[in-house]
Amino acid sequence: MTDTATTLSGEKARIGSPSIAGFTEEGENLSPLNEDASPLGGDASKAHSHGAAAGIPQASRGERPTSYDLADFPALTGREEDWRFTPLKRLGGLHKAAPSADAPAVALAGSEGLALETVAMDDARVGSAGVPDDRVSANAWNAAKEATVLSIPAGAEGAEAILTIKGDSSEAAAQHVVIVAEPNSSSVVVLDHVGTAVLAQNVEVDVKEGAKLTLVSLQAWQNDAIHTSAQQAKVGKDAYYKHVAVTFGGDLVRLTPSARFDGPGAEAEMYGLYFADAGQHLEHRLLVDHNQPRCKSNVLYKGALQGKDAHTVWVGDVLIRKNAEGTDSYEANRNLVLTDGARADSVPNLEIETGQIEGAGHASTTGRFDDEHLFYLMARGIDEKTARRLVVRGFLNEIIQKIGVADLEDRLNETVEAELAATEN
Amino acid sequence: MSTLEIKDLHVSIDTEQGTKEILKGVTLTINTGETHAIMGPNGSGKSTLASTIAGHPRYNVTSGSILLDGEDVLEMSVDERARAGLFLAMQYPVEVPGVTMTNFLRTAKTAIDGEAPSLRHWTKDVKAAMANLKIDADFANRNVNEGFSGGEKKRVEILQLELFKPRFAVLDETDSGLDVDALKVVSEGVNRASENHEMGTMLITHYTRILRYITPDFVHVFVDGRVAEQGGPELAEQLEEEGYDRFTVKA
Structure with missing residues (x-):
């Protein structure tokens, strides 16, 4: 595993571009924190503290087993590489018995002509874009009673669809959603998760040749929700896929978005924004599988944490396979820790099996909004409350701006304000 | 006219070895239109005085006072001091993640003036001021001090x-x-600020070279937390030739 050269202090780690002293890849440098003296010191602060951990069963991320059959995945112990950060006790049993309750209702609001279909799990579109690669995903796949399918017609321009997924039960449920962007369509689809649920979800995304799809998965759950979601995308020749994960709500949320290319010349952008409060566990594990030549990918996740035992996990796997010549890829994760007692784990992994690439890089920073920032802003007349808001808003805004849906951007800005207001009380 | 009065100021910091007194009775008065140079060897307490005036939490005032036109500065919070008209150009400006220069400057200006500046004039003022200081226009879109060189930060x-102002x-x-x-550009900026609006200046420096560009009215030599000697600009020239040795070598 090519697992070196990442730093947690914002230094560059990019192949094929020169290093400029004092500048990071994004021109961003979250202050010289990350030292042992900080509350994130020790494990969380050292370069790749997790990268070479024991218990990585596969030599390569590409060799992780995939199967529709639950029996192919052994029962979880919590020591598995891809589960070691997840508190299994708080999973609501989603990794054990088949989740049997009804899936949360899905309601569609969107462009004219779009419609949801409810189909049986043996429909041809089910399984078109993904095969489960972990036990909870396989468990949900087998337990799902039906699948909800949204198709964006070929050639559609600027289609919009908001799927409100509203849970009202704390019994374990499984859900299956398939989104198909037919060739040369362009669309924005939002999965808006609200209410409460104990939900294991599979979302398949089939972005066909020449299609452009932005998929936003918004986790705006109530405080007690438990949600796992495997969001696997297949990105066709010359297609463009933008995935944006936004996670604020829920007791435990574990999203595993992935993009696999299905033809050359495709592009995937994967963005994320999370804000963890006291006690919340918000986990995002990404995979970009460069299995085709001349594809591009860019990953950026930003998170803010506040309160005791707020815990975020970000793991970004980028795999550039032997045949993926001409790949250009970059991934980064930035965390901003606002109070003591929170913990951000951040693990970028980059595997490169060919040297014939345009670029590949990864970076991770975890910084703290500290007294010196506060002093600097206050010494310019800005009161403490405004100073804090200024920093957090600015930090998260970079992702919000990438969504490209005005209503949603406004709503998220309001959510950030509400989160900040919560700390001040 | 305004007056900043520092009277018998004693300041200490907490260290692992216990409390350490850094300023041991500093008295100094600055009036609008005056430039005071504070000079002295490293460790004499010059920067402590600066940070204490701004209200950095690391420094504890154990006795003495700082008055701005009779108002007790030590009773004010850091942001209140800035709004009262005190400004500290820091020795090591920090990088502030997530906040663009544009946003920061406007927010601070609004806080200091108590109202938002007129957008049209403000944008023009910022551009002109940046050009005067030879700061590249695209710095406006970058985060505060992030990745700036030492000279750019200053x-x-x-x-x-x-x-x-x-x-x-x-x-x-x-x-x-x-x-x-860069020293010339920065000095010109300070001189412009003194000329364009009524301001008193405390210029803390180790070296005399900046005094070629900014002429002080008064020079105070700091040694071991006290003013050891004061005089006019001629004192700076004398220091240029003799250095600080005669103050640090105990008679």
């Missing part, structure tokens, strides 16, 4: 001085780490 401090400016070793060209 220019950005003086940019703020020119835009915020404080009653009193404390420049904490603004000259350190600047090459000759």
Whole structure:
């Protein structure tokens, strides 16, 4: 595993571009924190503290087993590489018995002509874009009673669809959603998760040749929700896929978005924004599988944490396979820790099996909004409350701006304000 | 006219070895229109004085007072001091993640003036001030001090001085780490600020070279937390030739 050269202090780690002293890849440098003296010191602060951990069963991320059959995945112990950060006790049993309750209702609001279909799990579109690669995903796949399918017609321009997924039960449920962007369509689809649920979800995304799809998965759950979601995308020749994960709500949320290319010349952008409060566990594990030549990918996740035992996990796997010549890829994760007692784990992994690439890089920073920032802003007349808001808003805004849906951007800005207001009380 | 009065100021910091007194009775008065150079060897307490005036939490005032036109500065919070008209150009400006220069400057200006500046004039003022200080226009879109070189950070401090128009400016070793060209640009900025609006200046420096560009009315020599000697600009010239040895070598 090519697992070196990442730093947690914002230094560059990019192949094929020169290093400029004092500048990071994004021109961003979250202050010289990350030292042992900080509350994130020790494990969380050292370069790749997790990268070479024991218990990585596969030599390569590409060799992780995939199967529709639950029996192919052994029962979880919590020591598995891809589960070691997840508190299994708080999973609501989603990794054990088949989740049997009804899936949360899905309601569609969107462009004219779009419609949801409810189909049986043996429909041809089910399984078109993904095969489960972990036990909870396989468990949900087998337990799902039906699948909800949204198709964006070929050639559609600027289609919009908001799927409100509203849970009202704390019994374990499984859900299956398939989104198909037919060739040369362009669309924005939002999965808006609200209410409460104990939900294991599979979302398949089939972005066909020449299609452009932005998929936003918004986790705006109530405080007690438990949600796992495997969001696997297949990105066709010359297609463009933008995935944006936004996670604020829920007791435990574990999203595993992935993009696999299905033809050359495709592009995937994967963005994320999370804000963890006291006690919340918000986990995002990404995979970009460069299995085709001349594809591009860019990953950026930003998170803010506040309160005791707020815990975020970000793991970004980028795999550039032997045949993926001409790949250009970059991934980064930035965390901003606002109070003591929170913990951000951040693990970028980059595997490169060919040297014939345009670029590949990864970076991770975890910084703290500290007294010196506060002093600097206050010494310019800005009161403490405004100073804090200024920093957090600015930090998260970079992702919000990438969504490209005005209503949603406004709503998220309001959510950030509400989160900040919560700390001040 | 305004007056900043520092009277018998004693300041200590907490260290692992216990409390350490750094300022041992400093008395100093600055009036609008005056430039006071505070000089002295490293460790004499110059920067402590600057940070204490601004209200940095690390420094504890054990006795004495700081008055701004009779108002007790020590009773004010850091942001209140800035709004009252005190400005500290920092020796080591920090990088602030997530906040663009544009946003920061406007927010601070609004806080200091108590109302938002007229957008049209403000944008023009910022552009002109940046051009004067030879700061590249695209710095406006970058995060505060993030990835700026040492010299760029100092220019950005003086940019703020020119835009915020404080009653009193404390420049904490603004000259350190600047090459000759940058030193000139920065000095011109300070001089412009003094000329364009009524301001008193406390210029803290280790070296005399900045005094070639900014002429002080008074020079105070700091040694071991006290003013050891004061005089006019001629004192700076004398220090240029003799150094600080005669103050540090105990008679």
